[in-house]
Amino acid sequence: MTEPVKFKDMPYERPDLEATKARYAELADRLAAAATPEEADAAFVEKDQLDRHVQTAAELVYIRHTIDTRDEFYDAESSFWDDAQPELSQASDAFSAALLATPFRSQLAEKYGDLVFAQAEQERRTLSPAIVDDMKRENALAQEYVKLIASAQIPFEGGTYTLSQLTPYKRSADDAERLAAWKAEGAWYKEHQADLDRIYDELVRVRDAMGKKLGHDDFIALGYDRMGRLSYDRADVERFREAVVAHVVPLADRIFRAQAERLGVEYPLSFADETLTFRSGNPVPRGTADDVLEAGRTFYRALSPETGAFFDMMLDRGLMDVLSTEGKAGGGYMTMIPDYDVPFIFANFNGTQGDVEVVTHEAGHAFSYYMNTDKVPVTLAMPTSEACEVHSMSMEFMAWPWAEEFFGDDARKYRYAHLAGAITFIPYGTMVDHFQHEVYEHPEMTPAERHATWRRLLGIYMPWMRLDGDIPFYADGEGWQRQHHIYESPFYYIDYCLAQTVALEFWVMSQEDFAGAWDHYMAYTRQGGTRAFTDLLAHAGMTSPFDEGCLKQICERAAAWLDSYDLTGIE
Numbered sequence: 001m002t003e004p005v006k007f008k009d010m011p012y013e014r015p016d017l018e019a020t021k022a023r024y025a026e027l028a029d030r031l032a033a034a035a036t037p038e039e040a041d042a043a044f045v046e047k048d049q050l051d052r053h054v055q056t057a058a059e060l061v062y063i064r065h066t067i068d069t070r071d072e073f074y075d076a077e078s079s080f081w082d083d084a085q086p087e088l089s090q091a092s093d094a095f096s097a098a099l100l101a102t103p104f105r106s107q108l109a110e111k112y113g114d115l116v117f118a119q120a121e122q123e124r125r126t127l128s129p130a131i132v133d134d135m136k137r138e139n140a141l142a143q144e145y146v147k148l149i150a151s152a153q154i155p156f157e158g159g160t161y162t163l164s165q166l167t168p169y170k171r172s173a174d175d176a177e178r179l180a181a182w183k184a185e186g187a188w189y190k191e192h193q194a195d196l197d198r199i200y201d202e203l204v205r206v207r208d209a210m211g212k213k214l215g216h217d218d219f220i221a222l223g224y225d226r227m228g229r230l231s232y233d234r235a236d237v238e239r240f241r242e243a244v245v246a247h248v249v250p251l252a253d254r255i256f257r258a259q260a261e262r263l264g265v266e267y268p269l270s271f272a273d274e275t276l277t278f279r280s281g282n283p284v285p286r287g288t289a290d291d292v293l294e295a296g297r298t299f300y301r302a303l304s305p306e307t308g309a310f311f312d313m314m315l316d317r318g319l320m321d322v323l324s325t326e327g328k329a330g331g332g333y334m335t336m337i338p339d340y341d342v343p344f345i346f347a348n349f350n351g352t353q354g355d356v357e358v359v360t361h362e363a364g365h366a367f368s369y370y371m372n373t374d375k376v377p378v379t380l381a382m383p384t385s386e387a388c389e390v391h392s393m394s395m396e397f398m399a400w401p402w403a404e405e406f407f408g409d410d411a412r413k414y415r416y417a418h419l420a421g422a423i424t425f426i427p428y429g430t431m432v433d434h435f436q437h438e439v440y441e442h443p444e445m446t447p448a449e450r451h452a453t454w455r456r457l458l459g460i461y462m463p464w465m466r467l468d469g470d471i472p473f474y475a476d477g478e479g480w481q482r483q484h485h486i487y488e489s490p491f492y493y494i495d496y497c498l499a500q501t502v503a504l505e506f507w508v509m510s511q512e513d514f515a516g517a518w519d520h521y522m523a524y525t526r527q528g529g530t531r532a533f534t535d536l537l538a539h540a541g542m543t544s545p546f547d548e549g550c551l552k553q554i555c556e557r558a559a560a561w562l563d564s565y566d567l568t569g570i571e
Contacts, residue, residue: 031102200481227384236546338381506521
């Protein structure tokens with residue numbers, strides 16, 4: 001038996017782009033010419049294998065480039081893939097056309113499911129030779145934003161910090177230090193305002209042009225298709241937004257009024273005060289980064305045999321890069337390396353409770369892929385993003401019984417802060433989505449008009465925020481520019497809100513019957529990406545976030561728990 005390959009030993013070689021495109025064309029011709037179901041199936045399987053090889057090469061570059069954006073080799077390879085991906089998508093489109101036209105569709109659907117064909121139809125709607133150059137430009141602009149954020153070197157209290165490294169100071173229990181950190185961060189963004197405005201302005205225009213070239217009024221329909229949405233539409237999202245304003249915003253407002261009282265500060269809150277949950281400080285993980293990972297090992301081994309084997313593998317094969325270092329891209333993610341049937345976790349630990357949420361959140365994503373590496377085609381291993389975020393956000397709540405392992409004496413603080421944060425996040429995330437709809441409905445907006453739109457939406461979704469100019473970047477309505485999804489992944493952000501709603505359903509279940517909640521979680525996870533979002537939920541016995549009363553009931557349960565939670569002895 002061969003030794004499992006560690007991430008550091010996975011070789012990368014740039015594929016021959018023209019040869020790869022020719023291979024896609026050859027497989028499309030083979031499928032079109034298939035005389036039997038067996039011949040059609042063989043072409044389908046070989047196309048899947050080619051997809052896996054291409055995705056593996058692209059992901060190895062993406063991971064290594066984001067680990068160190070200064071690495072010249074992977075920077076060049078990243079540029080290659082920015083240009084290659086649109087061409088490969090176009091080459092793959094011929095196979096999708098052959099798949100939809102094959103006389104053996106029913107036999108393939110019986111083996112692989114109908115979703116494969118619905119996804120092929122949807123993907124074809126997102127592609128055209130007319131937009132290949134626009135797609136390349138979009139990728140280049142998104143990379144320019146990533147590099148700009150990764151380049152941040154912020155002077156603060158005698159040191160120099162990346163945006164991620166500054167985060168602990170932005171959550172400091174010392175009021176002066178916390179405010180100074182927020183101002184230092186805001187000053188960096190203000191210094192780069194012209195570039196941030198220009199990059200996004202170009203992104204909006206190129207995306208609007210793509211939407212119109214594909215026959216739409218604007219980018220929004222294309223944006224929804226690119227997100228893979230097949231079981232809900234824009235009207236459903238608008239109803240969800242209305243329910244958030246009706247039910248979640250009032251509860252979040254109560255949470256922040258209580259927070260202001262605990263902190264002894266005025267309400268509405270400043271941006272710096274909103275991030276401090278307790279006067280004595282936010283919950284802090286015990287020990288070092290290694291201690292957090294070991295606590296993760298303890299949690300996953302105790303949770304189930306499957307999760308234990310999974311997390312041991314992640315540690316043993318070096319499939320996580322979690323320390324915050326110079327030149328590293330911001331944020332965190334999980335991605336797949338299909339040729340090796342493994343996930344990879346990227347993060348920026350900074351000594352806050354977010355470090356623990358990486359070990360639960362990103363590992364929730366990774367576990368779902370680990371459970372579904374046998375799915376064919378590879379696109380069925382993982383569902384669409386809102387469904388994927390259910391895996392991760394729900395896993396955060398599954399870790400509650402082990403909070404002491406991660407936080408020690410701060411475990412009580414953590415449970416309160418985590419549930420309160422889950423509720424208060426939903427209005428923010430929904431606002432991000434609302435903002436993007438307004439931007440793409442009005443692509444002619446100037447940068448100043450976009451900032452004014454964000455500032456107006458803050459009054460609807462986050463009325464607890466004080467827009468008094470103390471931290472100009474945020475108070476002037478420019479805070480959206482730190483949300484990288486707005487630049488890189490349009491319309492992604494509502495997926496977090498939909499998933500958070502389902503995760504809160506799992507939390508309600510876990511409070512009553514933890515083993516039963518875990519059974520539902522596994523029933524949801526084992527489906528991989530074989531069904532669309534709301535169908536996945538139905539097959540796991542869960543309620544859709546779009547259902548009437550879903551958010552209202554969750555808010556009632558969360559309010560009762562938060563109101564009755566004993567904070568005695570916690571300042």
